[in-house]
Amino acid sequence: MSDGVLSAHLILSVILFAIGGIGLLVRRxxxxxxxxxELMLNAVNLSFVTFxxxxxxxxxxxxxxxxxxxxxxxxxxxxGLVVAxxxxxxxxxxxxxxxxxx
Amino acid sequence: xxxxxxxICALVVLAGGIGVVVSRNPVHSALSLIATxxxxxxxxxxxxxxxxxxxxxxxxxxxxxxxxxxxxxxxGVDREEDLETEPLKGQRxxxxxxxxxxxxxxxxxxxxxxxxxxxxAKAVTAPLAEGAENIAQIGRQLFTxxxxxxEITAGLLTIAVVGAVILARRPKDLQPLPEPESMTDMGDDPxxxxxxxx
Numbered sequence: 001m002s003d004g005v006l007s008a009h010l011i012l013s014v015i016l017f018a019i020g021g022i023g024l025l026v027r028r029x030x031x032x033x034x035x036x037x038e039l040m041l042n043a044v045n046l047s048f049v050t051f052x053x054x055x056x057x058x059x060x061x062x063x064x065x066x067x068x069x070x071x072x073x074x075x076x077x078x079x080g081l082v083v084a085x086x087x088x089x090x091x092x093x094x095x096x097x098x099x100x101x102x
Numbered sequence: 103x104x105x106x107x108x109x110i111c112a113l114v115v116l117a118g119g120i121g122v123v124v125s126r127n128p129v130h131s132a133l134s135l136i137a138t139x140x141x142x143x144x145x146x147x148x149x150x151x152x153x154x155x156x157x158x159x160x161x162x163x164x165x166x167x168x169x170x171x172x173x174x175x176x177x178g179v180d181r182e183e184d185l186e187t188e189p190l191k192g193q194r195x196x197x198x199x200x201x202x203x204x205x206x207x208x209x210x211x212x213x214x215x216x217x218x219x220x221x222x223a224k225a226v227t228a229p230l231a232e233g234a235e236n237i238a239q240i241g242r243q244l245f246t247x248x249x250x251x252x253e254i255t256a257g258l259l260t261i262a263v264v265g266a267v268i269l270a271r272r273p274k275d276l277q278p279l280p281e282p283e284s285m286t287d288m289g290d291d292p293x294x295x296x297x298x299x300x
Contacts, residue, residue, distance in 0.1 A: 022200075042138065
């Protein structure tokens with residue numbers, strides 16, 4: 001693969017990361033916020049694989065595995081929080097989470 | 103060939119990503135997320151990471167998105183949201199500016215540096231192998247150089263499962279969240295007016 005296309009992967013990755021970040025900042029539905037975090041993690045995965053390819057090193061692909069596991073753990077805990085929150089107040093948004101407010 | 107595949111997948115990935123953020127219905131967001139993840143799997147194939155492409159489809163679309171959709175159906179939050187009102191003034195503009203800033207910086211680095219933008223010694227861990235040897239290589243690395251990280255990962259998953267069980271358990275004395283009265287004496291906060299509209 002030519003160097004230009006590999007660099008384009010990096011640019012695609014940062015655009016996707018920025019889309020996920022904007023969604024995380026703007027949206028208030030906790031489920032959509034979790035999905036935006038998934039987008040950001042995927043963007044990072046793409047950049048890891050691209051870096052691995054650029055440096056001819058397998059570590060880039062190995063680290064993607066750990067990112068996948070962390071993403072799965074994060075989704076499990078995040079959805080647990082969403083369920084606990086929705087049980088107390090149906091239709092709650094992230095702005096309604098004030099139980100820990102000091 | 104690889105270039106064509108890249109551009110088609112990039113289009114799918116970006117359209118899906120934008121769909122996740124701008125969809126009013128959370129179910130549409132989840133379906134857009136599936137499109138993004140599939141596009142990403144094809145990009146992994148294109149980069150020669152066959153195992154990661156398969157794992158991506160199985161773990162993300164097969165487990166994570168299904169879990170998200172399941173919770174959505176369980177809670178019945180699949181109704182349209184009002185995206186017209188902006189609870190915090192200027193929040194969207196600022197968020198988009200931050201995003202553009204990030205994209206601008208990395209694009210500038212990649213454009214100026216080209217392939218030299220990624221510095222460092224080549225093939226430190228092990229040189230990339232092609233095809234089936236690649237899978238064996240990843241497995242070998244996971245159980246030799248990265249074995250401690252693998253062990254900690256196992257601990258992390260256990261903690262996540264226990265935490266999810268504790269979080270999702272129904273407590274005996276379930277109290278509904280108190281209505282945020284304290285916010286009314288904070289003056290004409292835009293948040294208060296929006297919350298009263300629920």
